[in-house]
Amino acid sequence: MSSAASDLVKNFEDVRQRIDRAASRAGRRAEEITLIAVTKTHPASKIVSLYDAGARHFGENRVQERESKLGDTANLAATWHMIGHLQKNKVARVPRIFTSVDSVDSIALAEKLDRAAGESLKSKNENGDLNPHSGDTRLRVLIEVKLDPEPAKSGASDGDLPRLVEAILRMSHLNLQGLMGVPPYFDNPEDARPYFRHLRELRDNLRKGLGARALPVLSMGMSHDFEIAIEEGATEVRVGTTLFGQRDYTE
């Protein structure tokens, strides 16, 4: 194994241990928490190294970048998360290359995804690619809630959330599993805690109308604050830099 690959495996094991410790501080089980390795800007070879080390969930934020790594990652039995802002003209390509879209923030986008997921299902049926025993064929989605007041940041507002939830629950090709959010960056990750708590409370309020087991997923926490997010109830954390080092956007 190259030294870069062995660093990656060591970083992966360190993050897993930190997740375990944060979970036990919060009286939770580590198995409740999914680690999504955020692989944007990193080559497919590193995805394969992490997969060999045991990673099964990967996040990308651009359709084209995911497509560029498809050839080298097609035979991994992994779950692929779209975690970035989705351009409407790329939506049709999404169901074939992602298992989950974690960044749905409008009814218009949800409608386009619902249609694309329906089309993709139809073509799989016609090609005989659909495994009749695979169970739920819907596209998994999360709603991204805007936690950062910065105008350029994406996400649905708190006020729009109930209507968006209701609309997606009526769409036959989408499987709404929960909420995702990105708080503002703070030097002290402890300062992000109220934002994580707020996302959990939004979910808990929605449960009053939908039932105690609705929307089980809370995707929150990144490299510098995932332990705080776990203490506040995260079930999925999205970690890039702590696994791979700083991203280089110039390549």
Ligand SMILES: *Cc1c(COP(=O)(O)O)cnc(C)c1O
């Ligand atoms: C890039 C990205 C991450 C990973 O961020 P790191 O700080 O590198 O861990 C997580 N979530 C989203 C939505 C991202 O775009």
